[in-house]
Amino acid sequence: MKIGIIGGGFMGEAIIKGMLNTNQFKPNDISVIEIDTEKINQLKKYNIQVHHRLDLLNNEKVVILAVKPQQVEQVLSDLSKNISPKTIVISIAAGTTIATIEQKINNHPVIRVMPNILAAIGLGVSVYTTSKQVSTEDIAITEAILQSFSKVVIEVSDEKTLDAATAIHGSGPAYVFLFMEYIIQSAIKLGINKKDAEQLVLATFLGSADYALQSQESLNKLRESVTSPGGTTEAALTKLDDKQLDEIIDSAIHAAFDRATELANN
Ligand SMILES: NC(=O)c1ccc[n+]([C@@H]2O[C@H](COP(=O)([O-])OP(=O)(O)OC[C@H]3O[C@@H](n4cnc5c(N)ncnc54)[C@H](OP(=O)(O)O)[C@@H]3O)[C@@H](O)[C@H]2O)c1
CATH class of the missing domain: 3.40.50.720 (NAD(P)-binding Rossmann-like Domain)
Incomplete structure (x- = not known):
């Protein structure tokens, strides 16, 4: 063909x-x-x-x-x-x-x-x-x-659904790259050298996505499984909740969807 x-x-x-x-x-x-x-x-x-x-x-x-x-x-x-x-x-x-x-x-x-x-x-x-x-x-x-x-x-x-998907998987790699950049910046502030910080973060993202794909559990359950009461992860997640990360992400994705719709209508 x-x-x-x-x-x-x-x-x-x-x-x-x-x-x-x-x-x-x-x-x-x-x-x-x-x-x-x-x-x-x-x-x-x-x-x-x-x-x-x-x-x-x-x-x-x-x-x-x-x-x-x-x-x-x-x-x-x-x-x-x-x-x-x-x-x-x-x-x-x-x-x-x-x-x-x-x-x-x-x-x-x-x-x-x-x-x-x-x-x-x-x-x-x-x-x-x-x-x-x-x-x-x-x-x-x-x-x-x-x-x-x-x-x-x-x-x-x-x-319309294609534009919605664009806001998720089209722009998605940029969200992930940004999230990784921020974690690397924090790791460096905590004294980890840049090369090690990059390796830690990239391997953690790669492994987490693979683990979630291979697991039968929901993301919610997987998250709970690494969050012990009173532990380090809970301390971090509480901070993200306080800062309303869910709303920040939701408004960012809506902005991408609105822009995709605008570009398609031009
Ligand atoms: N990059 C991504 O991650 C991504 C993701 C999703 C969708 N897309 C879409 O994929 C499309 C291509 O993106 P891209 O990143 O591959 O762009 P690109 O690297 O600029 O590739 C487009 C190529 O087409 C050539 N070209 C321009 N006019 C032409 C013509 N009349 N006949 C034959 N070739 C011509 C360009 O040459 P010149 O450079 O000389 O103009 C360029 O080499 C875009 O419409 C983009 O929206 C891209």
């Missing part, structure tokens, strides 16, 4: 790596359109076809839009002249709605995806929603592509 990726930047390359790591996609199935000469040269190591012009796409079954949101409109105009009938259009451009894509490209199945940065190491989370034209086969093809670079793939019923 021929797959064309438009934009071979950060996400485009993550998708290529993911697809090539499975046995389902072969290098000669994949073509990339990229305008940046340096990136074109970088992408050649994957032995895929790399072109600098969209009109060099040739009968692809799937076209993945992986350019920046501000570049999408121009790409769609060019694509509308070069796309074969029935080609599945998968867009990962943040804030670009299915209606915007359909204005330029008519009568094609359109799938709007929000992946996240963890796609770069094959551990992404991808959430998608589809236009009405999409068939069961189109969904199966899309899921196979998304699963190649994602640990979790979820279909949602509409774009």
Whole structure:
């Protein structure tokens, strides 16, 4: 199955790596359109076809839009002249709605995806929603592509839910990075050297997520299991409660959701 990726930047390359790591996609199935000469040269190591012009796409079954949101409109105009009938259009451009894509490209199945940065190491989370034209086969093809670079793939019923998910898994890695930064800062203030502090914090986050995934218990129960009455953890958690961490997080996530909705409506 021929797959064309438009934009071979950060996400485009993550998708290529993911697809090539499975046995389902072969290098000669994949073509990339990229305008940046340096990136074109970088992408050649994957032995895929790399072109600098969209009109060099040739009968692809799937076209993945992986350019920046501000570049999408121009790409769609060019694509509308070069796309074969029935080609599945998968867009990962943040804030670009299915209606915007359909204005330029008519009568094609359109799938709007929000992946996240963890796609770069094959551990992404991808959430998608589809236009009405999409068939069961189109969904199966899309899921196979998304699963190649994602640990979790979820279909949602509409774009509002996609914007909500964006506030969780799209922005989520930044929340986690920030939380880790703050804990590292505190560790350094307590006299732990930076290198050790980073190792302690990163391993604790990684292990906690893995432990929670492997456990049958709820997060609440897991938290209670490490919180002895009158102990150190309780002292810390009481402080977080006093400062209303739950409300801080809730308002931050709502701000991300509001911004995702605003960008989609522009
Ligand atoms: N990065 C993330 O973590 C992430 C997460 C979720 C969704 N996304 C979405 O993924 C999309 C791609 O993001 P990215 O971080 O991969 O951006 P990126 O690194 O800038 O990649 C986009 C690439 O497309 C190239 N390009 C621009 N116009 C083109 C055209 N007409 N034909 C072919 N190639 C063209 C760009 O070249 P120039 O640099 O020369 O313009 C650039 O190399 C965005 O829409 C973003 O919203 C990204």
